Amino acid sequence: MRLASIHRYPVKSTxxxxxxxxxVEPWGLAGDRRHLVVDEHGAMLTARKHPRLLACVPELDGDTLVLTGPHAPPLRVVPTAGRSTVEVWRNQVELTDCGDEAAAWLSALLDRPARLAWLDDPTRRPVNPDYARDGDRVSLADAFPLLLTTTASLHRLDDWIAETAAERGEEPPTPLDMRRFRPNVVVDGVETPFDEDSWKRVRIGEVDFRVAKGCDRCVLPTIxxxxxxPxxxxxxxxARHRRWDGKVWFGVNLIPDARGVIAQGDPVTVL
Incomplete structure (x- = not known):
């Protein structure tokens, strides 16, 4: 098995x-999901309800965040000193505001009031203790530092979707883009689809990870x-093939056991 691709999302839900x-840092890939978008009341905005966020393409130029979108010139973001507390999936997290210029840029993109906030200290947010050790931390990802998916499982899912379409007399579907599932790491060469469900620990390159749990999916992959x-x-x-506990599942969540560097093409080993 090998690491087929690596993906970073500097701003949550974009x-x-x-x-x-x-x-790899203890709370995720360096620079991954350290920013998020909030409304005028400080409540988190995500692409689940605001798909237009996916039109925002953020990249890091050194330590500077650059936002690109279809509605305005690219913007270099400079955090300010103002702070506020934002609820991120039941965690109260103190974040730094990124200023009026970023707010205006995002408000124009979404056609509603919005501001950008930055997690300046990634040690503030703990991982759910039901699946973690003391001291495990996560940035602004939904729940865990990294998400792993495999190409074998995506191909099986594509086959199932084609079968569903044929049963309903629908046109053959286009294979899914893995980007729908927003993984951080994609593994190729897995012999059995969904074999990752049973993994407990995995090594990518020279970095070891614990597999915390499977990933239950929200509405976002349907966009x-x-x-x-949509x-x-x-x-x-x-829902026909991967439904239990009232949820549907694809991919597994990882917690790093150490810092290190991973690279496309690295060997992947189940420990």
Missing amino acids: TGHALARAE DPVTLA GKEPTRTL
Whole structure:
């Protein structure tokens, strides 16, 4: 098995970008999900309800965040000194405001009031203790530092979706883009689809990870990452084949055991 691709999302719920190599920190990939968008009341905004966020492409130029979108020139973001507390999936997290210029840029993109906030100290947010050790931390990802998916599982899901379409007399679907699932690391060469469900520990390159739990999926994978159009797949088919505990599942969540660097093409070993 090998590491097929690496993906970073500097701003939560926006479009990510691929990396040839990445530094692994205790709370996730360096620079991953350290920013998020909030409304005028300080409540978190995500692409689940605001798909237009996926039209924002953030990248890091050194330590500076650069936002690119279809509505305005690119913006270099400079955090200010103002702070506020934001609820991130039941965690109260103190974040730094990124200023009026970033707020105006995002408000124009979303056609509603919005501001950008930055997690200046990534040690503030603990991982759910039901699946973690004391001291485990996560940035602004939903729950865990990294998400792993495999190409074998995506191909099986594509086959199932094609079967569903044939049963319903629908046109053959286009294979899914893995970007729908927003993974950090994608593994190729897994012999058995969904074999990752049983993994407990995995090594990528020279960095070891614990597999905390499977990833239950929200509505976001049903939104086309290019057109931003909503649809029924893959949730419709996952509900037939990968539904338990009232949820649908794809991918597994990882917690790093150490710092290190991973690179595209690195060997992947189940420990």
